[in-house]
Amino acid sequence: MTTQRIGRLRWWIISLVTLGTVLNYLARSSLSVAAPTLKATFDMSTQQYSWVVAAFQAAYTVSQPLAGLALDWMGVRLGFALFALGWSAANCCHAFATGWPSFAVFRGLLGLTEAAAIPAGIKVVGEWFPPVERTVATGWFNIGSSLGAMIAPPVVVFCIAVWGWQSAFIVTGSVGFLWAALWYFGYRNPEDHPRLSASEREHILGGRAAEEAASDAAAGDTPLGWRALIVRRDFWSIAIPRFLAEPAWQTFSFFIPLYLVEARGMDLKGIAAFAWLPFLAADAGSIIGGYYAPWLMRRFNVSLLTSRKIVMTTGALCMIGPGCIGLAGSPAMAIALFCVGGFAHQMLSGALLTLSADLFDRRVVATATGMAGSAAWIGGLSFSLVIGALADTIGYDPLFVCLALFDIAGAAILWTLLRKKPSAIPLPA
Incomplete structure (x- = not known):
């Protein structure tokens, strides 16, 4: 019996990755939406809440390179499924927490397992897409991060209102078990x-072969592995900008609901109605940023790597918007500026993530992505602790200014450090 063949299968594969990313971020975003309820229920201070967030961030930071190594070793099919089972179980366990210390423990377990999502996604992009299509593929799967955060407010608020806060974690965690089975039985190289x-x-492997031939000719017998990666200038050209960019996304993901309650006087219904809008804008930034790079290559004949730099710089300049939130005269204007920030961050984030697939051998692309991700999450963790320590005293506004300055500095560092000559990759049709 002849097996039916599907055209453009690579886009179905990236859709499956997108769904997994949505569920990953739905699980991690459930805490921030439930935070006002949990703070009241357990008499939790903002600083104690920041420690719960930090437990997730610290575990995620440590786990990213390890998850990348595991994915490169066991393959993305089995590895992604196992990590999805882990994060689903960890999120369900939040329902049994009895205070901020137990929340921190379960949050740490969630961070250890969720860290595999982005390295796995980038590895799939490197395996299934030729170079000129990678920013588009990354843009589509990266919308999962903002889409998951976008649907979390209405889902979590509904669960809390109808069944209690425990149900929010059980519902958002359980759906991951179904996806893990779907991924394992549906994915192949x-x-x-x-x-x-x-x-x-032929379209996939031919484009990949041309890139790898050029890369091998340039690299010679360069060894693989994290020790070889960590001494490369082009690795730090990604890692440092990601270190500077991640605090913005961590702030949007974990602190927007608290900011809207504490600084703008919104209630839980207002959060459910409006807190998802910045993540909808982030979806647009992810997709538009993905198509922006190949458009630059066609329209201005710039190289592959230069197109990534321009996309990142455009997003960094747009981050001036959320830097001005302190000047917003109403909650609606503040949310609008958060929308600009979500759009900007996902645009620049997609470019930085795709660079890992552009620059590194596909046998170590998950490892490289995980290592750069650790640098990013060190930045996010550090800034979350700063927010926890200072938000109740100096307010949020100066901290939002810092986020804009960080991304502009990251763009300057990317242009300074990434000077590698591009491979002979054809322009998109």
């Missing part, structure tokens, strides 16, 4: 996938 047409396989 392009070399082995029985439903991939010969023409699409």
